Amino acid sequence: MITVQKFGGTSVGSAQRIAGVADLAVAASARGEKTVVVTSAMGGVTSTLVAAAERATQGNWNFDERPMLAERHDAAARALFGDDARLLAMVREQLDHGLERVDSLCFGLSLVRELTPRILDAISGTGEMLAAPILAAAISSRGVASEAIHATELIVTDDQFGDAEPLAAETRAKTQGRLVPLLQAGVIPVVTGFIGATAGGVTTTLGRGGSDFSATILGAALEADEVWIWTDVDGVMTANPADVPDARTMRAISYSEASELAYYGAKVLHHKTINPVQFARIPVRILNTTNPDGQGTRITFEGHPSPTGVKAITSIRNVSLVSVSGRGMQGIPGIAARAFGAIAAERANVLMISQASSENNICVVVRSEDEARVVRSLRAALEFDIMKEHIDDVTADDSIAVIAAIGDRMAGTPGIAAKVFGALGAENINVIAISQGSSERNISLVVSESDASRAVRVIHEAFALGRKN
Ligand code: ASP
Numbered sequence: 001m002i003t004v005q006k007f008g009g010t011s012v013g014s015a016q017r018i019a020g021v022a023d024l025a026v027a028a029s030a031r032g033e034k035t036v037v038v039t040s041a042m043g044g045v046t047s048t049l050v051a052a053a054e055r056a057t058q059g060n061w062n063f064d065e066r067p068m069l070a071e072r073h074d075a076a077a078r079a080l081f082g083d084d085a086r087l088l089a090m091v092r093e094q095l096d097h098g099l100e101r102v103d104s105l106c107f108g109l110s111l112v113r114e115l116t117p118r119i120l121d122a123i124s125g126t127g128e129m130l131a132a133p134i135l136a137a138a139i140s141s142r143g144v145a146s147e148a149i150h151a152t153e154l155i156v157t158d159d160q161f162g163d164a165e166p167l168a169a170e171t172r173a174k175t176q177g178r179l180v181p182l183l184q185a186g187v188i189p190v191v192t193g194f195i196g197a198t199a200g201g202v203t204t205t206l207g208r209g210g211s212d213f214s215a216t217i218l219g220a221a222l223e224a225d226e227v228w229i230w231t232d233v234d235g236v237m238t239a240n241p242a243d244v245p246d247a248r249t250m251r252a253i254s255y256s257e258a259s260e261l262a263y264y265g266a267k268v269l270h271h272k273t274i275n276p277v278q279f280a281r282i283p284v285r286i287l288n289t290t291n292p293d294g295q296g297t298r299i300t301f302e303g304h305p306s307p308t309g310v311k312a313i314t315s316i317r318n319v320s321l322v323s324v325s326g327r328g329m330q331g332i333p334g335i336a337a338r339a340f341g342a343i344a345a346e347r348a349n350v351l352m353i354s355q356a357s358s359e360n361n362i363c364v365v366v367r368s369e370d371e372a373r374v375v376r377s378l379r380a381a382l383e384f385d386i387m388k389e390h391i392d393d394v395t396a397d398d399s400i401a402v403i404a405a406i407g408d409r410m411a412g413t414p415g416i417a418a419k420v421f422g423a424l425g426a427e428n429i430n431v432i433a434i435s436q437g438s439s440e441r442n443i444s445l446v447v448s449e450s451d452a453s454r455a456v457r458v459i460h461e462a463f464a465l466g467r468k469n
């Protein structure tokens, strides 16, 4: 059995946590499983590196965080295998090398003062390169051979820096070539999550939180039996417990439910995690390092459909509703096409679309960080229609949230929308816009941000998703 096991930033956040991870890897090897470990950077390190890059771009040529980062990693190394001079020296060399690289990049940035996504990837992707050698050495010090490997040697991506897409065939060839011999020799490879490289060898990243995606990319490339994502919660929940205190961990969900949930703000998984394993139907488990015997959530093709249709309710904040409206829009073809073209040109992701059949208004939900750019781009692209008064204006509202009810069985189950809106109506919660994809796995609605928590709670309640039920 081959498993790819990914450990997130909190799971490798301290010497003590790394020891726990090393124990889990060693236990898997003792059970005779061939294990590939994927590690995140130690918790908080990626954000520290991003902040350093931003300050360097403002002209600060000193990598001020270097001593702190050096000490944090070195302290973990000393605590884990300080008595083994050879291991310690080896790891220190790699830590030094990684930090030196960031130092040089930041110095360069302070001179050119332009932070391109390409340079940001080179800097932000270093955190994983600092963590991997420590974890590999911790495993070795427990008597099981282990080797730290940079995913730049394995995962080949396109050159969309900051959000790179893996190239499956190339990745498969490289990953199998490099990892299979190690697995056969009983070595546990510890691979850096989050990063990859273009065919030309330039470092890319898969987007923040991307180590989950790294794990499934490698799982698919190796035709692994399972991918385990170790995190600091018990699994995927029916709602965010901050909104709904009696939210419950779901034992089993389907790939499509997991994707919808990841997309709609349940922060457990990077939103592309499921893509690589879907075709090969490799099961994914979400497990908790602080509760390793818990069952977690198992994600498979079939999942475990809920009889009521709805399995989970999520919410996304920090989004804006951008509306293009005007009575003159009726029957004029091409406005939607130009509007979406203008949004795409800004590379802004559209989370939700809705247009009423009166055609007076098209509204889209985008991340608030993209709002200003999207509005500007729409106004420019629709200038002529605004001039001719087909369109009154392009407006934006950032005081909203998107709520989504998700479940496979919603498809073909009548009455779900009625129940959702009935619950909101009974609580006097105003619904600003609605959309349901034709996959019918998701009903999304826009409400005022101040109503978001309550909206999630009442829908959760209406479908009896809570623990007490
Ligand atoms: N270290 C990266 C981040 O913080 C990737 C990850 O942890 O998944 O975004």
Ligand code: MG
Pocket (backbone or CB within 6 Å): 008, 209, 212, 268, 269, 270
């Ligand atoms: Mg994560």
